[in-house]
Amino acid sequence: MSEPHSKPRHRRSRTALAVGVPLALTAAGTLAYGTDLGVLGSTAQQASAAAPAWAADTADGFASVNSLGQNGTYGGRDGKTVTVKTQAELEKYATATEPYVIVVAGTITMNPVGKEIKVQSDKTIVGSGTSGHIVGGGFFLGQGVHNVIIRNLTIRDSYQGVWNDKDHDFDAIQMDGAHHVWIDHNDLRHMADGLIDVRKDSTNVTVSWNKLSDNNKTFGIGWTENVKTDITIHHNWIRETEQRNPSTDNAAHAHLYNNFLEDAPGTDIKSSYGNYSRGATKMVLENSLFQGIKNPVIKDSGAAIVQRGNSFSGTSGRNESGGTAFDPKAYYPYTLDKAADLPSILKSGAGPRASIGRTAASTKAAAATTLTVAKDGSGQYTTVQAAVNAVPANNPSRVVIAVKPGTYRETVKVPSNKPHVTIRGTGSSRKDTTIVYNNASGTPKPGGGTYGTGGSATVAVEADDFQARNLTISNDFDEAKNQSLNGHQAVALRTAADKVFLDGIIVSGDQDTLLLDTAAKDRLGRVYVSNSYVIGNVDFIFGRATAVVDKSVITLKKRWNGTSAGYITAPSTAANRKGILIANSTVNGDVSAGSFYLGRPWHAGGDASLDPQTTVRNTDLSAAIKSTPWTDMSGFSWKDDRFAEYKNRGAGAGAQSTNRPHLTDAQAANQEVADWLAGWTPSAS
Structure with missing residues (x-):
C-alpha cells in the first residue's frame, strides 16, 4: 500500500500454544536477534x-x-x-x-x-x-x-x-432413521442448509467436541411424530449461527452439556434462539455457557427442560425450564466441566486434532518429507523456490523445506495448492539464513508494467497452514538510489492464507514490510507471529488478515533520508472480522521521541465498508510513540474505526483520553490472543 495517498471419554487437550520459549526482550532501543533454533517436527x-x-x-x-x-x-x-x-x-x-x-x-x-x-x-x-x-x-x-x-x-x-435457502438441501451430515452414530x-x-440434521427416528447419537459456525440452520433434531430419539450433545462450540442451536423435536432423551454458544457483538450473523425443546422432548441441559445469545433456552408447552449449572452472559429474551426429564447417569457415566471454563476448553479443544x-x-x-536447500550444492536444491516447486500439488501433510545457512537472493512464492509447507533455517541463529530481494511497487516487470505493492514481496505465501521458522526474510530495496521511481512500497513477506505461523523469524524492510492479507475479502486469514522481529518505518505491518504479533520485537527505523516519522500498523480489516493484535511485545528502535504512530486506518481502494482494527496491549512502548498514537488516512478518520490500547507500559505509553482510547477490562477479556486465533492452536512442525 502507498503512504500518504494515500475411548469412551475423550477429554480435551490442555496443552498451551506450542510456540517455543519467549524471547528475552531487550531494553528499548536495543535489537538482539537471538540464537534460538527451530524445532522440526494418488x-x-x-x-x-x-x-x-x-x-x-x-x-x-x-x-x-x-x-x-x-x-x-x-x-x-x-x-x-x-x-x-x-x-x-x-x-x-x-x-x-x-x-x-x-x-x-x-x-x-x-x-x-x-x-x-x-x-x-x-x-x-x-x-x-x-x-x-x-x-x-x-x-x-x-x-x-x-x-x-x-x-x-x-x-x-x-x-x-x-441465507435462508429453501432450494438447496445441502447438509454437512444428515441422517434419516440411522442409529448409533458418533x-x-x-x-x-x-x-447451504443444515450443518447436522438428525431426522426420522434416528437414535443413539452422540455429537461431541465439534465446531459449528457461519451458518443459518445449525443443528436440527426430529422431523417425526414419534418420540424415539436418544441423543447426547456435549463440548461443542457453536458460534455465529442463527437458529437450530440445536432445535430438538420429539426426542425421548436429549442430554446437552458443556456446550458453548457464542454470538459475538458486531457480527452480521445474529442468533434468533439457542437450545429449543420442541414437541414432547425431554431435555436435560447442564453446565453450558450462553454468551450474547438471544432467547438462549426455549421450550414448547408440552416439552420439558431441566436446567442445572448453566451460565448466561449478555443474553436476552426467553430463558425457560420446566417439567420433568430423566437422569442421564442412569444410561451412561459422564463428567461435567465448569461452564466458566468452556471458552478456553473449547477454543483449544474443539474441532479437528492433529x-x-x-x-x-x-x-x-x-x-520423511523434508527437502533440503543449500547454495553450495550440498542439498537437494540450490534455491528455495526450486524446493517449493518440488512439493506436490494438494500435498496432504507437512513438507519441511530445510534451508542451510546462506543468503538466498531470490523471490519465493508458495501457491495456494501447496498447503502444510514449513520453510525453516537450519543455522544456529535466525540471522544465518536470509531470503532477500529488492523489488518495489514501482519496479518495472520484465514483461511490462510494474510489480505493485503485493507483487513486490520477496516471499509470498498463498497456501494455508504455512510456517516460517528460524530465518530472515528481507526486502532491501534502496529508496535513496531510486527516488525517481514511482512507488517505494517494498514488501518482504506477504501472506494471503489461513493458519500462517511465523515463529522465530526476522522480517525486515522499510515501507510495507509485512503484508498480512487474506485470499479474498470474505475469507478468513489468521496469522500468528511469535518470538519474532518486524522492522520498518511506514505502515510496515498492514493488511486485512486476522493477525497476532505476540511476544515479539517491533523495531522502528529511520527513513531513507535519516528522518524519524512513521506508522506501525495500517489495518484494512473487513467489517465483523478481527484485525491486528499486538500483544506481550516490545516496540523500540533508534528513532526520535514522539515520531511514530501506532497505526492508521487503511480503507483499501476507498472502501468505506471496511472497519480497520488494531489493538495494542500488554506491550512495552518506547518514547518513539506519539502521545496521540492514532491518525487518519486518505480521508478516513481513525475514530470511526477500531483502535485501542490496554495496559501498555514504557515511556511511550499514555493514559486514557478521547485521543487515546483504552479498552475496559471487560472489553479486553474479549480481545485476547485466543479470540483472534478462534480455535486454532499454532504448533511448530
Whole structure:
C-alpha cells in the first residue's frame, strides 16, 4: 500500500500454544536477534501395519448405549484402514458393505456441489490430522444405517448465496432413521442448509467436541411424530449461527452439556434462539455457557427442560425450564466441566486434532518429507523456490523445506495448492539464513508494467497452514538510489492464507514490510507471529488478515533520508472480522521521541465498508510513540474505526483520553490472543 495517498471419554487437550520459549526482550532501543533454533517436527492405500490407537476409540453418551442389536458405536475398527484422496475413492469405501476405517488425507471437493455420500454401516470416516476437508458436500446416513463414526473432518462451503435457502438441501451430515452414530471433533461450517440434521427416528447419537459456525440452520433434531430419539450433545462450540442451536423435536432423551454458544457483538450473523425443546422432548441441559445469545433456552408447552449449572452472559429474551426429564447417569457415566471454563476448553479443544487420523504410513511419510536447500550444492536444491516447486500439488501433510545457512537472493512464492509447507533455517541463529530481494511497487516487470505493492514481496505465501521458522526474510530495496521511481512500497513477506505461523523469524524492510492479507475479502486469514522481529518505518505491518504479533520485537527505523516519522500498523480489516493484535511485545528502535504512530486506518481502494482494527496491549512502548498514537488516512478518520490500547507500559505509553482510547477490562477479556486465533492452536512442525 502507498503512504500518504494515500475411548469412551475423550477429554480435551490442555496443552498451551506450542510456540517455543519467549524471547528475552531487550531494553528499548536495543535489537538482539537471538540464537534460538527451530524445532522440526494418488490412490487409496490400505494400511499394512496394525490399526492406530485412535481407530479403537468408541463413542460416549447415548451412542455408547446398547440397543437395537448394536452394542455401542465403534465404527469400522474391525475392518481395514484405507487412505483416500479423491471423491471416487471415498465413495467406494463409504458405500461398501464391509467395515472400513477411511482416512481422508487432503481436500476432496464434491461434484456436483451438494453431493451427500450415502454412508453404509460399520464405517469410520476420519480426517488425517487437520488435513481432511470435504468441500461443497457431505454425508447421508439412511434408514437402518448404524455404527458410524464421522470424526476429525472439516466439512464446509456448499453455501449457494441464499441465507435462508429453501432450494438447496445441502447438509454437512444428515441422517434419516440411522442409529448409533458418533460425530466428533469436526469443523462444520458455511453450508447451504443444515450443518447436522438428525431426522426420522434416528437414535443413539452422540455429537461431541465439534465446531459449528457461519451458518443459518445449525443443528436440527426430529422431523417425526414419534418420540424415539436418544441423543447426547456435549463440548461443542457453536458460534455465529442463527437458529437450530440445536432445535430438538420429539426426542425421548436429549442430554446437552458443556456446550458453548457464542454470538459475538458486531457480527452480521445474529442468533434468533439457542437450545429449543420442541414437541414432547425431554431435555436435560447442564453446565453450558450462553454468551450474547438471544432467547438462549426455549421450550414448547408440552416439552420439558431441566436446567442445572448453566451460565448466561449478555443474553436476552426467553430463558425457560420446566417439567420433568430423566437422569442421564442412569444410561451412561459422564463428567461435567465448569461452564466458566468452556471458552478456553473449547477454543483449544474443539474441532479437528492433529493427533487423530494419523496412520503409521502417513506419520512415516510426513516425517520423511523434508527437502533440503543449500547454495553450495550440498542439498537437494540450490534455491528455495526450486524446493517449493518440488512439493506436490494438494500435498496432504507437512513438507519441511530445510534451508542451510546462506543468503538466498531470490523471490519465493508458495501457491495456494501447496498447503502444510514449513520453510525453516537450519543455522544456529535466525540471522544465518536470509531470503532477500529488492523489488518495489514501482519496479518495472520484465514483461511490462510494474510489480505493485503485493507483487513486490520477496516471499509470498498463498497456501494455508504455512510456517516460517528460524530465518530472515528481507526486502532491501534502496529508496535513496531510486527516488525517481514511482512507488517505494517494498514488501518482504506477504501472506494471503489461513493458519500462517511465523515463529522465530526476522522480517525486515522499510515501507510495507509485512503484508498480512487474506485470499479474498470474505475469507478468513489468521496469522500468528511469535518470538519474532518486524522492522520498518511506514505502515510496515498492514493488511486485512486476522493477525497476532505476540511476544515479539517491533523495531522502528529511520527513513531513507535519516528522518524519524512513521506508522506501525495500517489495518484494512473487513467489517465483523478481527484485525491486528499486538500483544506481550516490545516496540523500540533508534528513532526520535514522539515520531511514530501506532497505526492508521487503511480503507483499501476507498472502501468505506471496511472497519480497520488494531489493538495494542500488554506491550512495552518506547518514547518513539506519539502521545496521540492514532491518525487518519486518505480521508478516513481513525475514530470511526477500531483502535485501542490496554495496559501498555514504557515511556511511550499514555493514559486514557478521547485521543487515546483504552479498552475496559471487560472489553479486553474479549480481545485476547485466543479470540483472534478462534480455535486454532499454532504448533511448530
